[in-house]
Amino acid sequence: AQSVTQLDSQVPVFEEAPVELRCNYSSSVSVYLFWYVQYPNQGLQLLLKYLSGSTLVKGINGFEAEFNKSQTSFHLRKPSVHISDTAEYFCAVRYSGGYQKVTFGIGTKLQVIP
Amino acid sequence: DGGITQSPKYLFRKEGQNVTLSCEQNLNHDAMYWYRQDPGQGLRLIYYSQIVNDFQKGDIAEGYSVSREKKESFPLTVTSAQKNPTAFYLCASIGGGAVDTQYFGPGTRLTVL
Numbered sequence: 001a002q003s004v005t006q007l008d009s010q011v012p013v014f015e016e017a018p019v020e021l022r023c024n025y026s027s028s029v030s031v032y033l034f035w036y037v038q039y040p041n042q043g044l045q046l047l048l049k050y051l052s053g054s055t056l057v058k059g060i061n062g063f064e065a066e067f068n069k070s071q072t073s074f075h076l077r078k079p080s081v082h083i084s085d086t087a088e089y090f091c092a093v094r095y096s097g098g099y100q101k102v103t104f105g106i107g108t109k110l111q112v113i114p
Numbered sequence: 115d116g117g118i119t120q121s122p123k124y125l126f127r128k129e130g131q132n133v134t135l136s137c138e139q140n141l142n143h144d145a146m147y148w149y150r151q152d153p154g155q156g157l158r159l160i161y162y163s164q165i166v167n168d169f170q171k172g173d174i175a176e177g178y179s180v181s182r183e184k185k186e187s188f189p190l191t192v193t194s195a196q197k198n199p200t201a202f203y204l205c206a207s208i209g210g211g212a213v214d215t216q217y218f219g220p221g222t223r224l225t226v227l
Contacts, residue, residue, distance in 0.1 A: 009154065034215070043118075043204055043218035044157075090156065092216075102147075102216055106156035 002027045004093050006105035013081055014113050021076040021108045023091035033074040034092040035065055038107075044090060050074060061085065086112045117141065118219035120205050125224045127199075135190045135222045137205035144209065146188040147216070150174060151202040160203075163188055192224065199226045 007022040025031065032051050036044040048059025055067040065076045074091060091105040118139045127133045139146065145164045149157040159172030163182040177196025182188055192199045205219040 036218075041202075041221065041223065043120075043220045044206075045218070046215050049215060094216075101159070101162070104149075104157040106154060 002031065002093050002095065002101075002103045004091050004103050004105035006091055006108050008108050009106065010109045010111065012111045012113055015083055016080050018079050019077065019081050019085075019110065021089050021091075021110065023074045023076065023105060025072050025074065025091075025093045027072075027093060027095070029095055032094045033065075033067060034094070034102075035059065035063070035074070035076050036090045036092060037061075038088045038090065040087075047076070047089070081110070081112050083112050083114060085110060118205055118207060118217055120203075120219040120222050122222060123220065125222055127224070127226050129226055130194045132194060133192050133199075133224065135192065135203055135205075135224070137188045137190065137219060139186055139188075139205075139207045139217075139219075141207060141209065141217065142185070143207035143214075143217075144185070145207060146182070147206040147208075148172075148178070148180065148188070148190045149204045149206065151204060151221075157204065160190065199224060 003026045005024045013019045034049045035047040037047050038044045047063050048057045050057045050067045058064045063078050088107045088109050090107045092102050094102045121136045147162045148160040151157050158174050160178050161180040163169035166185050169180050169182050179191045203222045206216050208214050208216045
């Protein structure tokens with residue numbers, strides 16, 4: 001069965017500092033990996049996704065993530081955060097074959113401190 | 115513009131009443147999903163449908179029911195059997211391709227008084 005672990009429930013960081021949000025997954029088959037962002041009382045918006053190919057994936061708002069198959073990780077990074085990045089971030093995994101179930105982590109709340 | 119709409123944004127109901135949450139998409143997507151979101155628990159799958167007139171239980175289906183009579187619509191009914199229905203409900207859809215992204219609606223916050 002697929003599962004996703006987001007190791008930090010909350011991450012405070014000062015404005016203009018770098019940030020890394022951690023995500024590990026477990027699966028015995030090939031997967032697709034996603035990061036979503038959610039602002040208060042809104043739906044989820046896709047930040048970036050890894051399907052295949054280059055392990056470094058660039059997304060919107062200056063975010064990027066690196067797929068590491070040996071460590072089963074897909075950590076999200078941004079070199080310099082802005083106040084507007086304050087939100088909750090969800091990592092998600094989906095099997096690459098057929099069935100379209102998506103499994104989400106519990107989320108990481110990023111709080112950018114001015 | 116294509117997208118997913120959920121209505122209403124906020125919904126209040128008395129305990130013991132059934133309530134139906136609307137989800138409509140004009141993306142021509144085959145698969146649709148309902149998730150429940152509670153603080154600190156992420157998103158949990160309630161029901162999903164991969165094609166019209168077919169749907170499957172997710173991880174927390176008890177106390178919920180759905181229908182899929184049209185491709186663009188996937189309403190969720192929260193019944194009186196759901197013991198703790200107050201939550202944020204999110205509808206999502208995926209297109210037919212194997213690498214398609216899951217798109218989300220804006221959500222409905224249900225409060226049972």
